[in-house]
Amino acid sequence: MNTILKLSSSLLVLAAVCGAMSSAQAADLQAAPVYTKAPVVEAWNPWMIRVRALGVLPDAGGSTVNVTGVPALSSPNSGLSISNSVVPELDISYFFTKNIAAELILGVTRHSISGTGTLNGLNIGKSWLLPPTLTLQYHFTDFGAFKPYVGAGVNYTVFYNQNAANQVSNGLAVTNLHISNQWGAAVQFGFDYMLDRHWGLNVDVKKLWLQPNYSATVNGAIPVSGRANIDPWLVGAGVTYKF
Template sequence: MRTRTVLTRASLLALAASLANIPVQAADLGRASIYYKAPPIEPSNPWMIRLRVLGVLPDTAGSSVSVAGAPSLSSPRSGLSISDQAIPELDITYFFTKNVAAELILGVTSHHISGNGALTGLDIGKAWLLPPTLTLQYHFTDFGALKPYIGAGINYTTFFNQSAANTSLVGLAVTDLRISNQFGAAVQFGFDYMLDRNWGLNFDVKKLWLRPEYSATVNNTIAVTGRANIDPWLVSGGVTYKF
């Protein structure tokens, strides 16, 4: 019995030695390997919104005024002045790639219109503007938390709730006012400074070229026509949220 136990142990040792000398084939390694599959990377959400305070700063240089039968009151002796305004504004941005995006800004603003030059002191009226602006942007992504961008696009401004002032200055009063809706070009530059993955701060400047035709009536009889060179700067700052 003792001899058989010794032989069995010897047989096991011999078997282990022979197995150690058997070459392992590449195919065997492939079958024996354990593969780890990385979880798929979820694409980032392409939407971004910003809530900003927007300053609308018209640049009315070059506006024209033509008063029928009164060249002394017409351009170049007279022009228009349009008030500045500050409003809340919402914009929505969609990223096609990490660098290319489209932005739509939404807001309404009210402006007061008066005369200058020979018409200084004449209250002309006021109007509300709905100026949605769509731009195509390029975002630079090599500056860490700072995300500068540039853009260009188109604006379409609708004028509504237009009203003549009906106040008299040396016997003149604007009794009717009409401003035409207008397309215009837009350019912009700005940046987001991201505080974390979702939240950031934004600063943005846009320039619009907006030059609608208008018509008015003075004292219910005198026709006034011209072009209002509004050409506003839109300067804004606010909060960014990236989905």
């Protein structure tokens, strides 16, 4: 009988120990932390490019014309008219922060120059312009996909392939056209509307103050000089790609 009681007691103790161990293991399993894989975060890239169709709209009012020895053809009786142009344009932007960026625009444009006032109808010539413009911008980031910005900076315009008309119009013929390269100030405003993380649409407007000196010869003997107040508006629309 004693042997049976001892055996029963031992079995009860063993069962109690096993139960305690099972409870402890279950508690350990419930308390074990669950690890999840961290989401992948893409590195921020500061570069952005845009491709636009750009309208170059000169405002030549106030240009001066000085015809040596012929006061009737000089300012304020005469002025200049400069044609509009539409060209493709590329710009490259670098973001120093989420809000501050620098933008460089690249493109070339060709314009015809003619006389106004007493020189009305006079074909003066044509010239190509290379007007790289660098602006510092502030981008607003509180409007979701709509991202407006403002900027200001400098422009340096190179005039090349300058061709005087060298043909008679209104009894006058212009030769030896030369337009000086010129620095100018620039301001801008515009916006990007982002379609996704990388692609968007862009509208951009810039105003340049560009007033180069020029010279030419009329009828092979009469020197002409003055200042061409080009002062163009640059109005562009195109596609944005953010790296």
